[in-house]
């Protein structure tokens with residue numbers, strides 16, 4: 118394979134191949150999305166699947182590993198919330214092949230609802246977790262995770278953060294990879310179908326195994342104090358800190374721990390007894406920090422030495438080191454304005470069908486409540502057409518309950534096609550059987566756009582959204598092209614009326630492929646006639662990024678305009694017109 | 698060498714980061730970079746970081762960068778805090794200010810006018826960067842390595858490398 122400049126996500130996928138994984142399951146989510154597609158690239162002959170959601174992905178991988186195979190699953194941190202149920206249970210049963218669970222965290226957060234720490238799930242579920250510092254480390258620690266899993270028969274988590282997943286590093290891919298390992302299912306009901314009685318026994322076994330794993334993993338780590346202090350770090354902060362070693366060399370020893378849980382008790386007390394004080398660096402929860410018992414000599418998040426929220430950066434590292442070593446900060450010359458204007462906010466692309474769908478929804482029910490969901494279309498907040506955004510699938514449940522609490526208001530929720538299949542289906546069924554008169558807009562762009570255009574369940578013709586809705590007992594279903602704003606407004610109005618009439622959810626499917634995926638232009642850019650009053654409707658409210666106001670009138674950037682002609686309908690003065 | 702590459706989502710910041718990092722890696726340097734995907738790619742401000750030479754992480758602190766490479770002069774200011782006082786700014790469009798060496802390049806215009814579209818502005822900026830740091834990138838070697846990249850507009854690259862814009 119040779120040398121290259123690889124993403125952390127690519128190297129974790131390659132590590133799975135190298136460890137003999139015969140199958141890999143995932144649901145896309147930033148920053149984890151490229152792991153499965155990389156596995157497909159490096160091991161096209163092995164089995165890879167985009168599952169409908171993370172719970173399914175984890176269960177599918179777990180069953181393969183219980184059947185004696187080597188398997189893996191990948192997800193983002195909030196996806197692990199969805200998969201938490203099987204996670205806790207499989208921790209007890211263990212596996213007979215090997216199972217690595219890659220859960221990618223997003224401190225910042227850059228593209229998530231929370232900054233939660235997946236390692237806390239490993240801790241709570243009692244499974245080992247490795248915490249890589251950079252892409253090369255991610256390769257090594259993913260392989261290590263499979264090794265531990267094979268040797269001890271427990272699932273093992275790998276927890277990279279975004280700065281590991283989406284870092285690239287020069288790396289030599291090893292030629293040697295293990296052949297994919299397939300096993301056969303061996304019945305053992307006391308394990309695979311354990312009743313509560315057997316569960317207690319499994320729990321005891323697991324606890325014992327964790328002790329062994331901790332001792333085994335750290336058997337080669339020696340603590341040889343040279344300096345009075347210690348900086349103990351794991352994961353990405355260890356990489357940031359390692360690059361600043363010159364600032365504390367001599368006064369503090371640097372100890373990098375690759376597996377924050379489980380940790381041998383002896384190692385913790387050895388570190389405590391060897392140093393006057395200890396700084397702990399990790400993301401995002403003080404898991405390792407709280408493993409120390411002599412709290413008054415341990416510095417980190419709990420002491421405010423390291424910020425408790427937000428991403429760990431070179432600057433926060435330097436600041437923490439200064440506080441810990443009681444050093445004055447260096448006087449650096451920075452030539453930057455104290456404050457810069459906020460950057461342009463993210464927007465839906467020019468010609469995105471979501472934009473006109475939101476516009477139509479608002480026009481159809483200006484006083485409505487608009488629960489939203491997770492995807493590109495969360496950006497409907499810019500158009501004031503998304504009032505809530507909680508988690509995957511919550512648009513429909515929120516619509517049901519908000520309608521019950523606010524019966525006088527029309528409630529129209531928006532959910533993407535991929536999100537609908539992820540967790541929207543049970544939510545819609547619940548709304549149906551509980552007689553909820555809500556309008557549900559399914560934004561069908563035929564891809565999982567936000568995370569890099571992964572395929573959607575209805576892409577290959579095995580199922581359609583309409584068939585699914587039929588099965589859920591939804592009778593009022595309209596399919597509409599959101600570029601046709603007039604018809605879209607009418608369809609939303611009709612859905613609101615039908616929902617009220619039948620005491621049942623009514624669905625509008627806005628069907629328009631993601632233009633950024635297809636790279637297709639819908640037509641010619643429209644022309645701008647005189648008469649613009651700078652009302653801001655097209656470039657501010659509708660916020661098509663191809664339209665700008667030049668001080669006198671609007672300009673349409675021919676290169677980025679998609680030719681969807683929605684702005685023609687949007688301009689109240691008829692200034693923008695089709696260029697026939 | 699520490700670089701910060703910035704611009705707006707959709708302008709090819711991540712591609713430029715990849716091209717430069719991959720080139721450095723192919724030249725034999727240990728190289729590490731950090732990208733931002735997801736929400737930030739939908740037209741918002743984006744920046745990536747790149748370290749050429751031995752490093753464990755791509756994180757860059759205030760005042761540490763040697764190069765600020767920008768696909769959009771409007772975004773330069775937002776990343777200025779990273780730049781060392783001896784740092785170099787290479788940007789599309791026009792920027793002035795600070796004690797820095799500034800190389801303004803009308804890359805977008807040149808790409809659209811001469812090379813078939815603004816998407817080739819990155820190749821021009823890449824050429825400029827190689828030309829400005831010959832001791833790191835060895836222009837002849839770089840051109841040979843980059844010639845293997847079929848997606849890269851070679852004319853735009855050479856234009857960036859050679860001529861004064």
Ligand code: SF4
Pocket residue numbers: 464465466468469470471493494562566567631632633634739
């Ligand atoms: S990527 Fe596709 S779905 Fe997302 S905003 Fe752009 S056009 Fe819309």
Ligand code: SF4
Pocket residue numbers: 467468642643661662663664673677678679680681682683684685
């Ligand atoms: S036709 Fe109008 S709304 Fe559509 S992309 Fe072009 S400028 Fe934007």
Ligand code: SF4
Pocket residue numbers: 648649650651652653654655656671687688689690691692693
């Ligand atoms: S919507 Fe029409 S009148 Fe209003 S700013 Fe745009 S072009 Fe001008």
